[in-house]
Amino acid sequence: MSDKYETLKRMDHTHVWHPFTQMQEWMGEDPCIIAGGEGSYLIDVDGNRYLDGVSSLWCNLFGHRRPELDQALKAQTDRIAHSTFLGLSHVPGIELAARLAAMAPAGLTRVFYSDSGATAVEVALKLAVQYWQLLGQTQRTLFARLEESYHGDTVGAMSVGYSDLFHHFHRDLLFPALAVKPPHAYQREQGLSEAEAMERSVAEARDTVGREKDRLAAFIMEPVMQGAAGMWPQPAGYVKAIRDICKENGVLFIADEVATGFGHTGRMWACEHDGVSPDLMCVGKGITGGYLPLAATFATEEIFAAFLGEYGEFKSFFHGHTYTGNPLACAVALAGLDIFEREALMEKVPAKIASLEERLGNDVLTLPHVREIRRRGFMTGMELVKDKERGERYDPDVRIANQVVLEARRRGVIVRPLGDTLIMLPPLTISDAELATLVEVVRDSIRHVTERS
Ligand SMILES: Cc1ncc(COP(=O)(O)O)c(C=O)c1O
Known part of the structure; x- marks a missing residue:
C-alpha cells in the first residue's frame, strides 16, 4: 500500500465516523479508499479498480464521470x-x-x-x-x-x-x-x-x-x-x-x-x-x-x-x-x-435484466449454499444458508455475507451484505461483459467463502 494510502487510513481511523458501521471493527481494518471512478468502476487511491455492483448505494444510474x-x-x-x-x-x-x-x-x-x-x-x-x-x-x-x-x-x-x-x-x-x-x-x-x-x-x-x-x-x-x-x-x-x-x-x-x-x-x-x-x-x-x-x-x-x-x-x-x-x-x-x-434507456433495460436473471440462475442459484435469489429488475438479494436442504442458517457470528463481500472486493467487485443476504444493484448502463464479470466474481466469492465456512 502506498504512503498516501497509509496517511489517509490513519486520518480516517482518527477522525471519521462512518454510517451503519461498527467503528471498533473498522479501525482494525484496512479501508478501501476511493479516489476516482470511471463508468461502472470505482478506483482506489492505489489505482485498483472495483466494479460498482451496488451503484454506490443504489444511486449511480449511468456510470461514474459521465461526460x-x-x-x-x-x-x-x-x-x-x-x-x-x-x-x-x-x-x-x-x-x-x-x-x-x-x-x-x-x-x-x-x-x-x-x-x-x-x-x-x-x-x-x-x-x-x-x-x-x-x-x-x-x-x-x-x-x-x-x-x-x-x-x-x-x-x-x-x-x-x-x-x-x-x-x-x-x-x-x-x-x-x-x-x-x-x-x-x-x-x-x-x-x-x-x-x-x-x-x-x-x-x-x-x-x-x-x-x-x-x-x-x-x-x-x-x-x-x-x-x-x-x-x-x-x-x-x-x-x-x-x-x-x-x-x-x-x-x-x-x-x-x-x-x-x-x-x-x-x-x-x-x-x-x-x-x-x-x-x-x-x-x-x-x-x-x-x-x-x-x-x-x-x-x-x-x-x-x-x-x-x-x-x-x-x-x-x-x-x-x-x-x-x-x-x-x-x-x-x-x-x-x-x-x-x-439513449432510450428504459427500452434497453429489459435485455440487461434478462441477462442478469439468466446468469444468476445458471451461476449463482445453483451453488449449494444459495437458498434463494430475490430479484425485481436490477434489485437483487442472494440469501446464503449453511444447509440448503434443511434451510439451516449460518451462525450470525460467521457473518457469511460480509465474508463474501470482502472476498469479492479482493477480486475487484463491490457488493454489500444485509444479514446473510448479498445485495447487488448495478448501474442501469452496465455492459453485458461487466454484468458477466459481476456475476462470475460473486459466484466465485460465494463458492470460495462457503467451501471453508
Ligand atoms: C425505500 C427507501 N426510502 C428511503 C431511503 C432513505 O434514503 P436516504 O438514505 O437518501 O435518506 C432509502 C435508502 O436506502 C430507501 O431504500
Whole structure:
C-alpha cells in the first residue's frame, strides 16, 4: 500500500465516523479508499479498480464521470452553484419540476424538493397530516406501514420503517404506526404459498385500514420491492390491492420510490407494474444519477390545493431545508433525464435484466449454499444458508455475507451484505461483459467463502 494510502487510513481511523458501521471493527481494518471512478468502476487511491455492483448505494444510474453529467455540472457552476428556493426560484429547479411531473405516474403534478430519501419521506408524512388538518379531519394523524419496510433514518422515517435491530435505542422518540405483514413475511413465517400469503396480507391490510380509517392519514409502502430490509419482492397485484384499499377507505397512499424509482425494477417507477398512481410519491437516490444529494416528494393537485389560501390563514407548508432544490443538483438531474430519453434507456433495460436473471440462475442459484435469489429488475438479494436442504442458517457470528463481500472486493467487485443476504444493484448502463464479470466474481466469492465456512 502506498504512503498516501497509509496517511489517509490513519486520518480516517482518527477522525471519521462512518454510517451503519461498527467503528471498533473498522479501525482494525484496512479501508478501501476511493479516489476516482470511471463508468461502472470505482478506483482506489492505489489505482485498483472495483466494479460498482451496488451503484454506490443504489444511486449511480449511468456510470461514474459521465461526460454529459460532468458537463451539466460545470455549466451550472459557471452560472450559479446555489441560491435559495425560499422566496426565490431558479431555472434548473423549475425545469426539472416540469420534466419530473411530465414523467411521473398520472396525477402527480407538484414537486417538493429536499435533499435525501429520508427527507422526501418526512415531507410526504408531514404533507399527509397537514392535508387532513386543513380539511378539518384533525384526528387523522396515524400511519399504516409494512413490516420490514425501510424509509430512512430520520425520526419520522424511522417511525414508519421501524426495525428493532436498528432503532430500539430511539424507540421512545418515534410516533406509533400500524404495521401490516407483507406477503413475504407470511410466506417465511407460516410457510404459505405466494398466493395464500398475498391473500392473507391483503386481508390484514383491509382489516387494519378499515378499522382505523378515521384515524389514518396515509399508508406508506415501498412498492414492488422492500429493498433495504433484505430485498423482499411483492407478488404482482399487491401494490394495486393496497392502493385500492386506501381509495376505498379514503386514506392517502404514499409510494416510497427512493430505491425502486428511476428504472431499478425494470420500469421507470415500480408503481407502473401495477398501473398505480399514488397520492404522494418519494424519490431520491438515482434522481441525479448518483452525483449530488437531491430528493423530491410528488403530490397531486388535490393535495396541493388544500394548502392554498390567504397568507393569514397560515395554511402554508412550513417546511424546507437550506439546500432545497440546489441548482447544481437540479442541473445534473436534468442531464440525467436527457440520457434516459436520448439513449432510450428504459427500452434497453429489459435485455440487461434478462441477462442478469439468466446468469444468476445458471451461476449463482445453483451453488449449494444459495437458498434463494430475490430479484425485481436490477434489485437483487442472494440469501446464503449453511444447509440448503434443511434451510439451516449460518451462525450470525460467521457473518457469511460480509465474508463474501470482502472476498469479492479482493477480486475487484463491490457488493454489500444485509444479514446473510448479498445485495447487488448495478448501474442501469452496465455492459453485458461487466454484468458477466459481476456475476462470475460473486459466484466465485460465494463458492470460495462457503467451501471453508
Ligand atoms: C425505500 C427507501 N426510502 C428511503 C431511503 C432513505 O434514503 P436516504 O438514505 O437518501 O435518506 C432509502 C435508502 O436506502 C430507501 O431504500
